Amino acid sequence: xxxxxxxxxxxxxxxRPAPSGLADVIEIIxxxxxxxxxxxxxxxxxxxxxxxxxRIVIASVxxxxxxxxxxxRLDLMEQGGGKPLDEFIGNMQESGAGRKVKxxxxxxxxxxxxxxxxxxxxxxxxxxxxxxxxxx
Amino acid sequence: xxxxSVAHEDVMDLGTTxxxxxxxxxxxxxxxxxxxxxxxxLDDQPxxxxxxxxxAAVVSRFRLERPPGRSADLLAFHRVVDGLADALExxxxxxxxxxxxxxxxxxxxxxxxxxxxxxxxxxSVRGRVQLIxxxxxxxxxxxxxxxxxxxxxxxxxxxxxxxxEGAARAELVRLGELVGAAxxxxxxxxxxxxxxxxxxxxxxxxxxxxxxxERVLDVALLVDSAQRDxxxxxxxxxxxxxxxxxxxxxxxxxxxxxFAGEV
Numbered sequence: 001x002x003x004x005x006x007x008x009x010x011x012x013x014x015x016r017p018a019p020s021g022l023a024d025v026i027e028i029i030x031x032x033x034x035x036x037x038x039x040x041x042x043x044x045x046x047x048x049x050x051x052x053x054x055r056i057v058i059a060s061v062x063x064x065x066x067x068x069x070x071x072x073r074l075d076l077m078e079q080g081g082g083k084p085l086d087e088f089i090g091n092m093q094e095s096g097a098g099r100k101v102k103x104x105x106x107x108x109x110x111x112x113x114x115x116x117x118x119x120x121x122x123x124x125x126x127x128x129x130x131x132x133x134x135x136x
Numbered sequence: 137x138x139x140x141s142v143a144h145e146d147v148m149d150l151g152t153t154x155x156x157x158x159x160x161x162x163x164x165x166x167x168x169x170x171x172x173x174x175x176x177x178l179d180d181q182p183x184x185x186x187x188x189x190x191x192a193a194v195v196s197r198f199r200l201e202r203p204p205g206r207s208a209d210l211l212a213f214h215r216v217v218d219g220l221a222d223a224l225e226x227x228x229x230x231x232x233x234x235x236x237x238x239x240x241x242x243x244x245x246x247x248x249x250x251x252x253x254x255x256x257x258x259x260s261v262r263g264r265v266q267l268i269x270x271x272x273x274x275x276x277x278x279x280x281x282x283x284x285x286x287x288x289x290x291x292x293x294x295x296x297x298x299x300x301e302g303a304a305r306a307e308l309v310r311l312g313e314l315v316g317a318a319x320x321x322x323x324x325x326x327x328x329x330x331x332x333x334x335x336x337x338x339x340x341x342x343x344x345x346x347x348x349x350e351r352v353l354d355v356a357l358l359v360d361s362a363q364r365d366x367x368x369x370x371x372x373x374x375x376x377x378x379x380x381x382x383x384x385x386x387x388x389x390x391x392x393x394x395f396a397g398e399v
Binding site: 015017024029032033035066071 | 210214379383
């Protein structure tokens with residue numbers, strides 16, 4: 001993936017990665033596009049659910065404890081150079097992204113194995129579909 | 137243009153009989169669209185257009201026995217749809233995983249009953265592209281703001297920061313709760329401010345669900361090609377203005393995946 005630095009002088013603060021990795025592609029294409037009811041024969045639902053799950057922010061006690069920890073680690077940086085907090089945040093972001101990709105990939109695997117064949121017949125597409133995403 | 141003829145010889149070596157093959161559908165385009173010759177889809181099958189009236193479906197042969205969903209399939213789908221978007225004036229992506237059983241079905245069951253609707257969709261995105269803007273907080277700067285702005289947060293931090301692990305759990309949870317709420321409040325204000333700057337240069341937008349402590353905004357924008365430069369310049373300026381606390385990312389242009397349902 002080509003990632004331009006967003007710290008180049010004279011503008012260039014806008015980060016413009018080329019969306020080429022699987023995670024980017026999944027984020028861009030899944031759960032999008034015209035939905036043609038009768039023809040959707042993959043267990044796309046499995047993928048959709050996992051994708052959406054990965055986006056849910058769980059406001060649990062654990063989450064709060066992580067926020068607190070992050071806030072308290074701020075002190076380390078104020079006192080001594082900043083390395084510890086940077087590392088901590090880097091780790092958090094890394095593990096977060098890793099989970100997301102894994103979830104989506106296993107979703108794809110699940111779709112592959114659970115081939116629901118109850119849709120072998122072809123019916124005309126319908127214009128109105130409950131699965132069409134409403135747009136703002 | 138006449139419908140592209142779909143001959144049996146087009147089938148590449150899929151090691152299976154015709155009855156086991158269906159058609160994977162990528163997108164709906166104008167009937168007179170010229171599909172790039174070198175475009176290959178899932179399983180490296182050649183991509184072709186099947187036209188009916190004013191619209192055409194872009195399809196490739198596909199083995200019915202295996203549901204698509206491997207990562208290579210997703211990447212191939214993305215390659216085809218965005219390849220079309222690069223080459224054509226108007227491309228409406230079809231949801232990944234859509235398969236029609238036979239060639240007649242593409243015309244008689246997919247295109248014929250939906251020609252009007254598909255035509256409107258194709259018109260609605262003509263000459264337009266999708267861009268995705270994502271804004272993320274610099275966590276460090278965000279937490280500094282939050283601590284500085286709320287005496288109670290500062291107090292709880294003083295109280296809990298040097299205690300051994302496992303101590304003052306209630307206070308830690310309370311601290312995290314307050315930090316979470318403060319971030320949520322800021323997120324709303326910052327997202328609104330960014331949108332206010334960006335949306336006047338767009339035709340439509342779709343907010344995508346935001347997640348995590350650091351995400352401020354994730355929005356898909358439908359943009360007239362003629363306004364794309366102006367929007368990108370605006371985003372560059374914005375990115376510089378906010379870079380101390382927020383990083384802006386721009387993805388795309390892509391095919392209008394988020395606007396395929398809007399007429």
